[in-house]
Amino acid sequence: MTTLESIKAAMVATNALFGAEVIAMRNYDAFDQIYTSSARILPPGAPMVTGRDEIKKFWKGFIESANVVAGALESVDVIQAGSDIVEIGKAVIQVQPDQGERASMEVKYVVYWREEDGRWKWHVDIWNANA
Amino acid sequence: MTTLESIKAAMVATNALFGAEVIAMRNYDAFDQIYTSSARILPPGAPMVTGRDEIKKFWKGFIESANVVAGALESVDVIQAGSDIVEIGKAVIQVQPDQGERASMEVKYVVYWREEDGRWKWHVDIWNANA
Numbered sequence: 259m260t261t262l263e264s265i266k267a268a269m270v271a272t273n274a275l276f277g278a279e280v281i282a283m284r285n286y287d288a289f290d291q292i293y294t295s296s297a298r299i300l301p302p303g304a305p306m307v308t309g310r311d312e313i314k315k316f317w318k319g320f321i322e323s324a325n326v327v328a329g330a331l332e333s334v335d336v337i338q339a340g341s342d343i344v345e346i347g348k349a350v351i352q353v354q355p356d357q358g359e360r361a362s363m364e365v366k367y368v369v370y371w372r373e374e375d376g377r378w379k380w381h382v383d384i385w386n387a388n389a
Numbered sequence: 390m391t392t393l394e395s396i397k398a399a400m401v402a403t404n405a406l407f408g409a410e411v412i413a414m415r416n417y418d419a420f421d422q423i424y425t426s427s428a429r430i431l432p433p434g435a436p437m438v439t440g441r442d443e444i445k446k447f448w449k450g451f452i453e454s455a456n457v458v459a460g461a462l463e464s465v466d467v468i469q470a471g472s473d474i475v476e477i478g479k480a481v482i483q484v485q486p487d488q489g490e491r492a493s494m495e496v497k498y499v500v501y502w503r504e505e506d507g508r509w510k511w512h513v514d515i516w517n518a519n520a
Contacts, residue, residue, distance in 0.1 A: 298477065300477070300497050300498075300499060301517070302517035303517070303518065303519070304519065304520075305497075305519050306465075306477070306497055334437075337501070339470035339473045339475070339501070340469075340470050340471015340473065342471065342475075344470070344473075344501045344513060346431070346437070346513060366431050366436075366437055366515075367431075367515070368513055368515045370468070370470070370475045370501075382468075382475060382499055384499045384515050384516075384517065385515075386431065386432070386434070386515065386517040387433065387434065388436050389434060389435075
């Protein structure tokens with residue numbers, strides 16, 4: 259039986275991949291486990307990006323140009339919507355410029371989750387900065 | 390019967406209130422028809438705001454300080470999630486500074502919709518700018 263508790267555990271596992279695999283290891287193929295194949299992201303300061311392949315390109319460009327060195331996601335609220343989930347969350351991202359101090363940035367987000375191939379993944383992902 | 394087409398028509402009506410009542414008329418009580426009572430908004434550059442009363446204060450402050458003079462919302466995708474809806478959309482906002490030219494700003498958003506008191510309303514609302 260798929261309980262909300264088991265879904266939340268699966269969400270924690272997916273969210274952990276972002277920091278542990280994508281950012282720490284620069285393993286962009288981990289996005290196969292994070293985004294649905296037809297996912298869309300709505301990044302601040304850029305148009306919407308459609309499809310996992312394009313999303314991988316976006317994040318590779320962003321992470322490497324800003325030199326993102328750490329990222330941690332935390333659910334603030336998890337809402338069941340039929341067989342899907344709407345999550346409100348916050349993220350802390352650390353960037354290390356070539357020259358200069360490591361900086362921390364707080365971001366809030368909404369992710370619409372779906373189950374795909376037995377995993378819980380981000381289907382629509384939008385975020386913005388708190389300041 | 391509540392079909393997706395009838396929900397979409399209700400959503401168009403709610404979205405139209407934002408431009409026609411809130412912005413054009415400075416009628417902030419129209420938010421009673423737009424947001425659920427426990428709605429949350431996640432504005433760029435500010436922390437999350439919880440509850441319709443606080444949301445009204447946020448928008449009054451934003452609209453009057455930026456002198457927003459027009460706003461038009463358009464659905465890009467409407468996704469059924471159980472008995473709720475996830476909408477991806479875009480908005481064009483016009484601001485008229487005291488001194489200076491009227492300026493147009495394009496925004497994209499995700500809204501998680503719920504039915505409350507027989508109306509379709511925004512329950513979680515997050516947006517950011519394209520540039």
